[in-house]
Every structure is written in structure tokens, then in C-alpha cells.
Amino acid sequence: MKILILGGGGMVGQKLASKIAAEGLKGKSVNELILHDLVQSRTPEIMTGGQDNAKIKTLTGNITDQSEAERIASLRADLIFHLAAVVSADAERNFDKGWDVNARGSWNLLDALKKEIRESAGEYRPRLIFSSSIAVFGPPFPEKIGDEFHCSPQTSYGSQKAVTEQLISDYSRKKIIDGISIRLPTVCVRPGKPNLAASSFFSGIIREPLNGKEAILPVSTSVRHWYASPRSAVGFLLHAALLDTSKLQGRRSITMPGVSCTVGEQIEALRAIAGEKAVNKIRHEPDELIASIVKSWPRNFNPARALNLGFSAEQDFEEIIRTYIEDDLPKN
Amino acid sequence: MKILILGGGGMVGQKLASKIAAEGLKGKSVNELILHDLVQSRTPEIMTGGQDNAKIKTLTGNITDQSEAERIASLRADLIFHLAAVVSADAERNFDKGWDVNARGSWNLLDALKKEIRESAGEYRPRLIFSSSIAVFGPPFPEKIGDEFHCSPQTSYGSQKAVTEQLISDYSRKKIIDGISIRLPTVCVRPGKPNLAASSFFSGIIREPLNGKEAILPVSTSVRHWYASPRSAVGFLLHAALLDTSKLQGRRSITMPGVSCTVGEQIEALRAIAGEKAVNKIRHEPDELIASIVKSWPRNFNPARALNLGFSAEQDFEEIIRTYIEDDLPKN
Numbered sequence: 001m002k003i004l005i006l007g008g009g010g011m012v013g014q015k016l017a018s019k020i021a022a023e024g025l026k027g028k029s030v031n032e033l034i035l036h037d038l039v040q041s042r043t044p045e046i047m048t049g050g051q052d053n054a055k056i057k058t059l060t061g062n063i064t065d066q067s068e069a070e071r072i073a074s075l076r077a078d079l080i081f082h083l084a085a086v087v088s089a090d091a092e093r094n095f096d097k098g099w100d101v102n103a104r105g106s107w108n109l110l111d112a113l114k115k116e117i118r119e120s121a122g123e124y125r126p127r128l129i130f131s132s133s134i135a136v137f138g139p140p141f142p143e144k145i146g147d148e149f150h151c152s153p154q155t156s157y158g159s160q161k162a163v164t165e166q167l168i169s170d171y172s173r174k175k176i177i178d179g180i181s182i183r184l185p186t187v188c189v190r191p192g193k194p195n196l197a198a199s200s201f202f203s204g205i206i207r208e209p210l211n212g213k214e215a216i217l218p219v220s221t222s223v224r225h226w227y228a229s230p231r232s233a234v235g236f237l238l239h240a241a242l243l244d245t246s247k248l249q250g251r252r253s254i255t256m257p258g259v260s261c262t263v264g265e266q267i268e269a270l271r272a273i274a275g276e277k278a279v280n281k282i283r284h285e286p287d288e289l290i291a292s293i294v295k296s297w298p299r300n301f302n303p304a305r306a307l308n309l310g311f312s313a314e315q316d317f318e319e320i321i322r323t324y325i326e327d328d329l330p331k332n
Numbered sequence: 333m334k335i336l337i338l339g340g341g342g343m344v345g346q347k348l349a350s351k352i353a354a355e356g357l358k359g360k361s362v363n364e365l366i367l368h369d370l371v372q373s374r375t376p377e378i379m380t381g382g383q384d385n386a387k388i389k390t391l392t393g394n395i396t397d398q399s400e401a402e403r404i405a406s407l408r409a410d411l412i413f414h415l416a417a418v419v420s421a422d423a424e425r426n427f428d429k430g431w432d433v434n435a436r437g438s439w440n441l442l443d444a445l446k447k448e449i450r451e452s453a454g455e456y457r458p459r460l461i462f463s464s465s466i467a468v469f470g471p472p473f474p475e476k477i478g479d480e481f482h483c484s485p486q487t488s489y490g491s492q493k494a495v496t497e498q499l500i501s502d503y504s505r506k507k508i509i510d511g512i513s514i515r516l517p518t519v520c521v522r523p524g525k526p527n528l529a530a531s532s533f534f535s536g537i538i539r540e541p542l543n544g545k546e547a548i549l550p551v552s553t554s555v556r557h558w559y560a561s562p563r564s565a566v567g568f569l570l571h572a573a574l575l576d577t578s579k580l581q582g583r584r585s586i587t588m589p590g591v592s593c594t595v596g597e598q599i600e601a602l603r604a605i606a607g608e609k610a611v612n613k614i615r616h617e618p619d620e621l622i623a624s625i626v627k628s629w630p631r632n633f634n635p636a637r638a639l640n641l642g643f644s645a646e647q648d649f650e651e652i653i654r655t656y657i658e659d660d661l662p663k664n
Contacts (some may be wrong), residue, residue, distance in 0.1 A: 098416035148482045152583050163495050170491035174427055251484050
């Protein structure tokens with residue numbers, strides 16, 4: 001089996017690659033694992049220790065170029081994880097770039113696959129897993145967003161994800177690809193450094209104190225949001241890769257499970273795990289702009305369909321913090 | 333005011349043009365009315381009798397060509413009705429053509445407008461009314477589809493409409509255009525001849541008997557569907573053209589009102605208006621293929637939002653038949 005990860009250089013792409021390299025794909029032998037990104041991907045650390053000795057390749061290129069999309073399609077990967085995207089804040093600031101990469105790039109890829117598949121005369125039909133996002137939803141929200149709530153995003157990023165979902169759904173219905181779009185919660189706790197994303201603080205207020213550093217909280221503790229750990233995100237992608245798609249009955253976009261909690265509850269979870277000293281590292285510095293952006297984000301879901309299909313996430317925010325400590329907290 | 337109708341040669345486009353030519357646009361003076369289509373549009377009959385003596389132009393071209401989209405944008409119409417589309421059955425049979433015209437063509441148009449608008453340095457920002465469709469919804473359905481039901485179409489046509497809706501919404505949010513997508517019910521009673529569309533019989537079983545001709549009914553009388561007359565469709569478009577879009581709160585796709593009734597109720601309405609002789613012209617010839625297609629179509633809606641925004645349709649199917657008799661039944 002040949003696996004291709006688009007956006008393989010990103011945080012989730014790297015964790016996914018490590019997991020596949022270490023453990024294979026649940027009984028399926030992986031011969032080749034290809035990481036594709038705009039810039040050279042790091043080769044994940046654990047690359048030879050697992051049950052599979054997959055050959056690892058890295059490629060660079062931009063899917064907004066049709067010729068690059070065609071090169072990717074010509075690899076004839078059996079399984080494609082499409083994680084490549086311009087992030088939310090960037091897509092909002094740079095309208096043309098966001099639409100070009102997140103929507104036109106995805107469409108290029110699908111059209112290149114269509115061409116490859118037609119040339120294969122029915123022999124080639126890849127499974128494609130697309131990392132969509134809860135950003136496809138826009139306010140006003142019900143208390144819990146159900147599986148049949150409409151996609152009326154109020155960001156360019158969410159609109160681009162919603163468009164790609166529609167393309168994947170119809171290209172799958174017509175048996176060109178066999179696709180699934182999984183709508184990821186906010187991935188938290190993100191390892192690494194704080195960044196300029198409006199959502200950065202959701203991870204920062206946990207990660208920074210655990211690393212003995214100060215963190216800024218720009219919103220009220222009553223703000224509620226929807227989270228899953230990076231480990232869960234990788235789990236969703238792998239579960240989707242092996243799912244029997246006939247169970248989807250044509251509805252190929254699935255809202256992933258997660259943990260709904262307030263910032264106050266996040267802080268209490270941090271206190272329970274790391275004590276008062278950690279909590280004292282959080283400094284409340286209200287930022288009206290961030291508060292207004294965050295107000296338009298989903299707060300809670302009833303992801304019944306995903307749970308029925310066997311997707312699972314953490315049970316509470318303490319478990320999310322423990323996952324970070326186990327997977328990503330630098331050991332002294 | 334300059335008005336452009338894309339798809340101006342179609343049935344709804346022609347009726348819309350006639351209405352505007354005859355009556356203007358509710359107090360707004362129309363200087364120029366341009367009908368654009370793949371082939372030469374007929375110039376509507378009533379063209380000089382109204383309060384406005386709009387200059388009428390016809391243009392031909394294909395919006396799948398970026399250069400044609402740019403020519404259209406360069407007209408700088410104040411109001412654009414985007415009705416141009418490959419119909420449902422054609423889009424289903426011809427996958428590439430459907431996506432090229434219905435989605436890529438719409439995107440071309442929006443990008444050409446974006447370019448024009450940027451060059452105008454803020455002076456030009458057209459109102460754009462897009463004829464979307466209840467085909468954006470796919471089964472299983474609730475008994476009545478509400479305004480927050482998700483778009484999971486099970487046809488290429490519906491997927492293409494859903495994609496265009498997302499584009500229009502985001503391009504409007506970013507103040508490039510000022511757009512509204514109206515989701516039309518099945519337009520019935522269509523004047524003219526029966527065609528190959530799976531939905532053709534919904535109009536045929538009324539129109540043909542009223543014209544003294546036989547009609548075939550390929551499905552059971554228990555089939556329920558959602559209708560509005562061509563006159564209502566034109567009314568929706570004109571109402572949307574003048575709507576205060578700040579009332580939409582960012583949700584720019586609106587499901588139009590209509591009449592939900594069964595084929596049996598359609599036939600009873602025909603009996604009430606035209607008697608037993610007309611009803612006897614309907615011959616029941618079950619067609620499994622048509623029955624299976626129609627089974628995936630929406631049956632009933634609760635279009636609360638559209639009603640609150642002042643859109644209105646017929647009250648019952650008898651009114652729809654009377655509208656056909658008044659507007660389209662050839663007089664002896």
C-alpha cells in the first residue's frame with residue numbers, strides 16, 4: 001500500500017506520518033509513505049522502529065499548480081490524506097491566496113485524480129481523507145450543533161472547506177474517488193510555540209504554564225469551545241482511512257467528536273494536573289479583537305454520527321492535557 | 333440602472349426580462365437591459381409598452397471561458413441575475429460539463445467581477461442574484477425542511493449549486509459583490525413542450541390536459557413535491573434584487589416559499605378547474621427509473637426566513653394552475 005500525505009510537513013501531518021511509520025495501518029502493509037508539502041517536510045523521528053519498514057519519501061510543490069496536482073495524482077497512492085491548507089487567519093487576510101490554495105488547489109487535485117483514474121480504466125480509485133474543520137459552521141448556533149446543521153461559515157477558511165467537502169462528496173458519489181471529509185475540532189494542546197492565530201491561546205494557556213512559561217488569556221473564562229488532542233486528530237484520520245464508506249449513505253462529511261468546555265474549565269483541569277503554580281502563570285489581558293473573532297466559533301456539538309461510526313476523542317479536558325504531557329511535553 | 337440577465341434566453345430569464353421591460357424595477361429607472369446566453373436570446377415581446385423604455389441588448393457567450401466572464405464583468409451592470417446553468421439531468425449525465433458550467437463558470441464570473449471591482453477602486457459593487465435550487469438538499473429529509481437543514485445534495489447539479497452558494501456568500505461577506513442565492517422550488521407549470529427532465533411530468537400532467545393533449549404520469553399519485561409558478565420565480569428574483577441585505581445577517585442563501593402537494597392533489601386541483609375531461613387525459617404509466625430519481629427530491633419545507641423577508645408564492649396548487657392559465661395558456 002502506498003500512502004500520500006499532502007501537508008505532510010505540518011503538525012498533524014508529521015504526527016500522522018510517525019504513527020503510520022511506527023505501526024503501519026491496522027494490518028495493512030505500507031510499502032511507501034510520501035510526505036508532500038510546500039517546503040521540505042521533516043522525516044518523522046520514529047521511522048524504522050515499527051512493524052512496517054515503509055520507504056519514506058518527501059516531495060515539495062504547490063497544489064495550486066495544475067501540473068503539480070497532476071504529478072501528485074500520477075503517484076497513484078492508494079490512500080491520500082489531504083491536510084494541505086492555508087490556515088484560517090491567513091485565508092481571512094489574504095482572500096485570493098486562501099481561495100486559490102484551499103478550494104482551487106483541492107479541486108485541481110480532484111481533477112488530476114479524475115484524469116489519472118480515467119486513464120487507469122477503472123483500476124485506480126484512491127481513498128481520500130480530507131481534513132475539514134468545524135469552521136464550516138457559522139453563528140447563530142443551537143446549544144449543540146447536530147449532524148444536520150447547515151454550513152453557513154462566516155470566514156473564508158470555513159467557506160473553502162465547505163466547497164471542498166461538496167466536491168469530495170460528488171466526486172465520490174460518481175465513484176471517481178472514495179472520499180471522506182472529517183471536520184476537526186480545534187486541535188489542542190498544540191505543541192510548539194505560540195503563533196498569531198486567534199485560537200493560539202487555547203493551547204497556550206495550557207502548554208506555556210506546563211513548560212514554566214507565562215501565558216496570556218485574551219478572552220473571558222466563560223468562553224466555550226470544542227477540542228480534541230493532536231493524538232485524537234491522527235486517530236480520526238486513520239479511522240476514516242479504514243472506514244467502510246458504504247455506511248455513510250452518501251453523506252461523506254462527518255463532524256468529529258471532541259470535548260466541549262469553557263476556558264474556566266480548561267484552567268481548572270490545568271490546576272488539577274499541575275497545581276496552583278501552573279495556573280498562576282496565566283495572565284488575563286482582554287483583547288477585544290480576539291474576543292469578537294472567537295465569539296463566532298462553535299461551542300458544542302452532538303456528533304452522534306461520528307460516534308456511531310466508531311470515531312472517538314478524549315472524554316474531558318484533563319485527558320487532553322495528559323495526552324499533551326505524554327506525547328509532547330519536553331522531558332527534562 | 334443597468335441590468336444583466338445571464339441565462340436570459342431561458343424560460344425564467346425571458347419572463348424576468350419581459351417583466352422588467354414592462355414595469356421597470358419598482359421605482360428604479362432601468363436604462364439598459366442585457367440578456368446574455370449561450371445562444372441568441374429572443375427579445376421579450378413586451379418591450380416598449382411599460383413605464384421604462386429600457387434599451388435592450390442581447391449577447392452570446394459561454395461563462396466557462398474566463399475571457400467571456402471578463403467581458404460580462406466589464407459591462408459593470410448594477411444588477412446581475414445569474415440564471416445560467418446546465419440543467420439537472422444534463423449535469424448528472426455529463427459530469428465535467430456540469431461542473432465546468434455550473435460551478436467553474438460561476439466562479440469565473442465572480443473572479444472577473446472581483447477584478448473589475450478592484451479596478452473601480454470601490455466605485456463598483458453589483459447586486460448579484462443567483463438562482464439556486466432545492467436540489468442543494470439530499471435525503472433523508474425531515475417532514476419539513478427548515479432553514480437550518482444541511483446541504484448534502486445527492487446530485488451533481490445540487491452540489492454545483494451548493495458550491496456557488498458558498499462562493500457568493502464569502503465574496504459578499506468580503507464586500508466584493510452584494511449577493512443573494514435563492515433556492516427555487518420546482519417551477520411549475522412550465523409552458524412549452526414536455527422535455528427529457530425527470531421532473532417534466534409535474535408540469536406535463538397539468539399543461540398537456542389544459543391544451544387538450546394526453547399526458548403521461550410515471551409515478552404514484554402519493555408522490556409529494558414542492559412547487560412555485562414561473563410568475564412566483566420571477567417575483568422572488570425581483571424581490572431579492574431590492575432586498576435590504578443587511579437583514580440577512582451573513583446568511584445569503586434563502587429557501588424560497590412554495591406549495592407542497594402530492595401528485596394526487598395536483599390532479600384534484602386540475603379537476604376543480606378544468607373538470608373530468610381534463611383529468612381523463614392523464615395516463616398512468618409507471619416508470620421505475622423516474623420514480624427512483626423523484627424519491628430523492630425534497631417534499632416539503634418550512635421557509636420561515638423567506639416569508640419573514642417578504643418573499644411570497646402561491647397558496648395552493650389551484651392558484652398555480654390559474655397562474656398558468658392567465659400567463660401562458662395559448663388563447664384560442
